[in-house]
Amino acid sequence: SLELTQPLSVSVALGQTASLSCEGNNIGSKNVHWYQQRPGQAPVLVIYRDTNRPSGIPERFSGSNSGNTATLTISRAQAGDEADYYCQVWDVITVVFGGGTKLTVL
Amino acid sequence: QITLKESGPTLVNPTQTLTLTCTFSGFSLSTSGVGVGWIRQPPGKALEWLALIYWNEDKRYSPSLNSRLTITKDTSKKQVVLTMTNMVPVDTATYYCSHWDMIGVAGFEYWGQGILVTVSS
Numbered sequence: 001s002l003e004l005t006q007p008l009s010v011s012v013a014l015g016q017t018a019s020l021s022c023e024g025n026n027i028g029s030k031n032v033h034w035y036q037q038r039p040g041q042a043p044v045l046v047i048y049r050d051t052n053r054p055s056g057i058p059e060r061f062s063g064s065n066s067g068n069t070a071t072l073t074i075s076r077a078q079a080g081d082e083a084d085y086y087c088q089v090w091d092v093i094t095v096v097f098g099g100g101t102k103l104t105v106l
Numbered sequence: 107q108i109t110l111k112e113s114g115p116t117l118v119n120p121t122q123t124l125t126l127t128c129t130f131s132g133f134s135l136s137t138s139g140v141g142v143g144w145i146r147q148p149p150g151k152a153l154e155w156l157a158l159i160y161w162n163e164d165k166r167y168s169p170s171l172n173s174r175l176t177i178t179k180d181t182s183k184k185q186v187v188l189t190m191t192n193m194v195p196v197d198t199a200t201y202y203c204s205h206w207d208m209i210g211v212a213g214f215e216y217w218g219q220g221i222l223v224t225v226s227s
Binding site: 001031033035037042043044045048049052054086088093094095096097098099100 | 166
């Protein structure tokens with residue numbers, strides 16, 4: 001079954017750009033969704049179908065997906081972006097989540 | 107406005123069966139393309155998908171937990187029920203239900219607040 005690999009942690013300076021990766025075999029052929037989870041809260045969908053932002057998600061959040069890597073990019077990082085981020089796909093008939101990346105804003 | 111809320115026991119004895127209910131509003135589980143899924147998260151760990159039921163009664167389960175899970179829906183009550191048998195301490199987690207729309211966003215866009223279930227004697 002498909003496994004999604006995310007770095008355990010990523011750090012970004014305040015106001016700079018963070019790139020969070022999600023690696024999986026031929027993930028570029030699948031729709032990737034990204035979730036933000038702040039401590040003690042339920043996950044929030046921030047990117048769906050690779051590149052789309054739900055209503056209310058800032059334009060600073062963007063996504064891409066090609067080959068074996070999907071990427072969530074957060075521009076002009078803010079303190080409030082500090083959270084865990086999870087990628088997710090459908091693998092045939094099952095849902096798969098990545099292991100999550102903890103984003104620290106310095 | 108779509109909302110979901112999980113309910114059920116917060117403490118379960120080992121070997122018991124867990125029954126969780128997701129009560130939702132703002133959408134119908136008879137609408138084509140719509141589903142409700144269950145996802146759990148052990149303390150300090152990653153999200154883990156458990157099961158999903160579609161508007162047409164189609165059901166999907168995590169391969170690793172398939173033998174222990176059952177998901178059902180009551181469209182008129184706007185509820186989805188998840189049962190998990192033979193609970194063990196490693197099943198201690200926050201359990202979330204979430205709205206899925208395969209035609210629209212196709213991600214888990216709306217989530218319940220979650221319910222922390224502890225497995226302990």
